[in-house]
Amino acid sequence: MTAFDDGKDEGALRTIGEVSEALGIRPHVLRYWEQQFPLLKPMKRSGGRRYYRPADVAMVETIDRLVNREGYTLKGAEAVLRAASKSDLDRRKDDRRSGDRRADANQDAAPGVRLVVSEGPDMVEIIAGLKTVRAKLAAALEV
Known part of the structure; x- marks a missing residue:
């Protein structure tokens, strides 16, 4: 400014x-x-x-x-x-x-990525699936 x-x-x-x-x-x-x-x-x-x-x-x-x-x-x-x-x-x-759940969720996020957590059991499954995909992508990049 x-x-x-x-x-x-x-x-x-x-x-x-x-x-x-x-x-x-x-x-x-x-x-x-x-x-x-x-x-x-x-x-x-x-x-x-x-x-x-x-x-x-x-x-x-x-x-x-x-x-x-x-x-x-x-x-x-x-x-x-x-x-x-x-x-x-x-x-x-x-x-x-x-609220405070956001800080906990962002600890698992990749650098520069912000996760937005909302209520519901479906979100837990979605987040778990995304983490699996992220792990697979990271493993593929290492090859």
């Missing part, structure tokens, strides 16, 4: 001018992105003055990276942001549902 040199606290609200200057993105572009990306909604106070929260600044940085460095179209960048937002929401729901 961008470090601001304005003397404000890290979590402070920033005006569109402050965000524009810190990120090198013109204010009219930021206003246009607000129209194009429904997930980008800075607070608006009296007189319509915009205040960007740290999460808004992070989203602007992500949009800038996707559009200006990675070559996404605006619609493509919006799809990436929506997918990321949905996966974050799904992960939070899974965390609430699965």
